[in-house]
Amino acid sequence: MPRRSILSSAERDGLVTLPDAKDELIRLYTFNDADLAIIRQHRGPANRLGFAVQLCHMRHPGIVLAADAEPFAPLLRMVAAQIKVSVDDWHKYGQRAETRREHLLELQSVFGFRTFATRDYRPSVLSLSELAWQTDKGIVLATALVDGLRRQRVLLTTSNVIERVCAEAITRANRRIHAALTESLTTQHCQRLDELLQRKEGSKTTRLGWLRQSAAKPNSRHMREHIERLKAWQALDLPAGVEHQVHQNRLLKIAREGGQMTPADLAKFEPQRRYATLVALAIEGTATVTDEIIDLHDRIIGKLFAAAKNQTSAAVPVVGQGDQRQGAPLRTHWPGAAGCQAERRRPVRSDRGCHAVGGLHGERY
Numbered sequence: 384m385p386r387r388s389i390l391s392s393a394e395r396d397g398l399v400t401l402p403d404a405k406d407e408l409i410r411l412y413t414f415n416d417a418d419l420a421i422i423r424q425h426r427g428p429a430n431r432l433g434f435a436v437q438l439c440h441m442r443h444p445g446i447v448l449a450a451d452a453e454p455f456a457p458l459l460r461m462v463a464a465q466i467k468v469s470v471d472d473w474h475k476y477g478q479r480a481e482t483r484r485e486h487l488l489e490l491q492s493v494f495g496f497r498t499f500a501t502r503d504y505r506p507s508v509l510s511l512s513e514l515a516w517q518t519d520k521g522i523v524l525a526t527a528l529v530d531g532l533r534r535q536r537v538l539l540t541t542s543n544v545i546e547r548v549c550a551e552a553i554t555r556a557n558r559r560i561h562a563a564l565t566e567s568l569t570t571q572h573c574q575r576l577d578e579l580l581q582r583k584e585g586s587k588t589t590r591l592g593w594l595r596q597s598a599a600k601p602n603s604r605h606m607r608e609h610i611e612r613l614k615a616w617q618a619l620d621l622p623a624g625v626e627h628q629v630h631q632n633r634l635l636k637i638a639r640e641g642g643q644m645t646p647a648d649l650a651k652f653e654p655q656r657r658y659a660t661l662v663a664l665a666i667e668g669t670a671t672v673t674d675e676i677i678d679l680h681d682r683i684i685g686k687l688f689a690a691a692k693n694q695t696s697a698a699v700p701v702v703g704q705g706d707q708r709q710g711a712p713l714r715t716h717w718p719g720a721a722g723c724q725a726e727r728r729r730p731v732r733s734d735r736g737c738h739a740v741g742g743l744h745g746e747r748y
Contacts, residue, residue: 390525408457499540
């Protein structure tokens with residue numbers, strides 16, 4: 384049975400924490416007429432308050448309030464206001480242990496609550512099968528399990544049991560996923576996948592390591608190398624549609640975990656898990672290399688445009704600021720401008736008081 388920890392301490396506490404928002408308190412802990420009628424059957428304000436507070440805790444979060452535990456203050460005030468007693472009556476409740484036991488038995492009998500038993504373990508694991516197929520996040524699975532138990536009016540078991548149920552559901556889902564990714568592989572597929580863990584000829588890098596390298600600079604050499612990588616991924620010739628056999632989230636998670644391992648670690652996996660991980664890496668690697676080739680193309684084109692723009696800007700004539708006197712020839716800074724400068728001038732009418740600049744080579748008229 385799995386023993387790995389999938390919940391943090393804060394997540395475990397959060398499963399049985401009462402809400403502090405006023406709207407949530409009203410939604411979860413407002414009594415109906417039937418509830419109030421049952422509560423009022425008990426003698427004395429202290430017994431009525433204690434019975435009502437235990438009812439609230441059994442409904443949400445689904446636990447029995449311990450004898451030495453203090454109830455959440457906003458909840459206690461809300462319950463006391465509904466049944467018209469004082470909050471101070473709480474300290475008088477449960478002075479007799481027998482009273483508390485009788486109330487707990489009555490709550491289970493009247494409202495249908497029951498404790499989590501051994502017979503609930505297996506159905507709980509199966510209830511998480513579909514969700515575990517989509518995600519292996521412990522808190523997501525634990526929250527779904529707890530919500531399901533509350534709907535069935537089953538009081539929550541310990542956090543360790545909840546964690547074991549979720550871990551076993553994840554383990555079962557992982558086996559299903561590995562089987563789905565590998566069931567259509569042939570002997571040739573397995574052989575080509577195993578070759579990914581071997582070193583390239585004349586190199587210390589494995590083929591898998593080379594295939595997962597990213598392009599450093601946007602140039603033609605790196606573009607050609609990346610195209611070779613894409614061809615190598617495609618040469619695996621995996622069965623069509625294998626990427627649709629499992630949920631996308633789990634496929635990416637397996638690929639991410641495989642990418643963090645060394646080829647030596649991957650080689651130690653049992654065959655089904657090893658091939659499933661390599662298939663996930665191949666699917667993710669093909670998509671990544673394709674995206675990077677497109678990005679390289681865009682960056683190379685961008686560099687070419689930038690270089691062409693710089694060359695064009697260098698060839699644009701610039702007017703010398705020192706040549707603004709009337710009738711002075713236009714100065715240019717582009718190659719060959721001195722030899723092409725026009726020598727003719729046309730007198731400027733003084734009554735206009737302006738200069739007109741024109742002509743192919745920038746003559747001043």
